[in-house]
Amino acid sequence: MLPYGRQSIDESDIEAVAAVLRGDWLTTGPAVDAFEKDIAAIAGLETPAVSVTSGTAALHTAYAGLGVGTGDEVITTPLTFFATATTAIWQGARIVFADVCEDTGNLDPVAVKDAMTPQTAVVAGVDFAGHPIDATGLAEVAHSGGALLLEDAAHSIAGSLDGKPVGSLADVTTFSFFPTKNLTTAEGGALVSSYDEILSRARDFKGIGYARDPAKLRSEPDGPWYYEVQSLGLNYRLPDVLAALGSNQLRRLALFKARRRAIHHRYNLGLRGIDSLRLPATRDGADPMWHLYPLRIVDGRRRELFEHLRSNGIGVQVNYLPVHRQPLFAELGWKQGQFPVAETYSAQEISLPMFPTLTDADVDRVIELVRDFVGA
Numbered sequence: 001m002l003p004y005g006r007q008s009i010d011e012s013d014i015e016a017v018a019a020v021l022r023g024d025w026l027t028t029g030p031a032v033d034a035f036e037k038d039i040a041a042i043a044g045l046e047t048p049a050v051s052v053t054s055g056t057a058a059l060h061t062a063y064a065g066l067g068v069g070t071g072d073e074v075i076t077t078p079l080t081f082f083a084t085a086t087t088a089i090w091q092g093a094r095i096v097f098a099d100v101c102e103d104t105g106n107l108d109p110v111a112v113k114d115a116m117t118p119q120t121a122v123v124a125g126v127d128f129a130g131h132p133i134d135a136t137g138l139a140e141v142a143h144s145g146g147a148l149l150l151e152d153a154a155h156s157i158a159g160s161l162d163g164k165p166v167g168s169l170a171d172v173t174t175f176s177f178f179p180t181k182n183l184t185t186a187e188g189g190a191l192v193s194s195y196d197e198i199l200s201r202a203r204d205f206k207g208i209g210y211a212r213d214p215a216k217l218r219s220e221p222d223g224p225w226y227y228e229v230q231s232l233g234l235n236y237r238l239p240d241v242l243a244a245l246g247s248n249q250l251r252r253l254a255l256f257k258a259r260r261r262a263i264h265h266r267y268n269l270g271l272r273g274i275d276s277l278r279l280p281a282t283r284d285g286a287d288p289m290w291h292l293y294p295l296r297i298v299d300g301r302r303r304e305l306f307e308h309l310r311s312n313g314i315g316v317q318v319n320y321l322p323v324h325r326q327p328l329f330a331e332l333g334w335k336q337g338q339f340p341v342a343e344t345y346s347a348q349e350i351s352l353p354m355f356p357t358l359t360d361a362d363v364d365r366v367i368e369l370v371r372d373f374v375g376a
């Protein structure tokens, strides 16, 4: 079965991991420091990223860094991996959904504006399939209501909008390094921000709330062994072994991006001009990092096309089931029909295979199977 996504591991990745295993540090050491600087550089920021153990942990840590707590509301999209929403609940927030734009599937600033209340603390957009959110529009709506903008960039590291890299567009940006994503540390994630206060709280949170920095201690140390616990945290530390893999993968990120763009282009050329298909849009000024190729079939035959592709060995996927319809949220009163654009997008979507080692011949085979199915 041809998968919809997979990692690219080469000998240099294996060597980078082995080198750490032969050294003195397994967990937080020099490879973590280097990786955090490397991620900040990709995001166009000076201050190092905060690395964590997954994209989910990055979201949780970001909400903690943003100071989200009980009584706060977080506005997000139904068209995402559900962790964008559930991690805010861990911090005590109430989730409020808002609909997406029809072309990109990204959070719609107009819908967000309608959903804002005095309790809104964070607007959490997602760069669906790798296409950046309308960061200007969303930041304007969020900031004018006293809220901050979080960008879940699990799909979009190395993308950009109006020449500005993903990571520099929102108040906080989170990444995932799961194997199917654009680069991998097996499990891993990171967050970036240009606000020192957010980063400092995030660092405390992912480091179990341990305080050792003499500048931050509240009492006079009674010896070099002294530490304080000043806040509630978790152990979300990414180990050196995995950070080394991440830094080595980053050296090929531009190649990965170019190959993903070429595959996207080939699908576009092969599938354009067919009435029953809708191809992913690219907005002016957006330079996406295509993590997915989200094809939409608009004639109601998504299930049939999905099964046709699966039965021919193409491991297609649906991204995503609307989050507000998951039992956890449905039980809170969210209903079918409340977010028609996201619901329709989700009901029509099939993610075609997309990963750097996918060959042109594989892409052409997928195109032929889709064309055969729709009778084009």
Ligand SMILES: *Cc1c(COP(=O)(O)O)cnc(C)c1O
Binding pocket: 054, 055, 056, 057, 080, 081, 083, 084, 126, 152, 154, 155, 176, 177, 178, 187, 188, 189
């Ligand atoms: C993958 C993903 C996550 C979670 O990342 P993990 O590393 O799997 O925990 C969060 N948000 C989105 C949009 C994702 O695609």
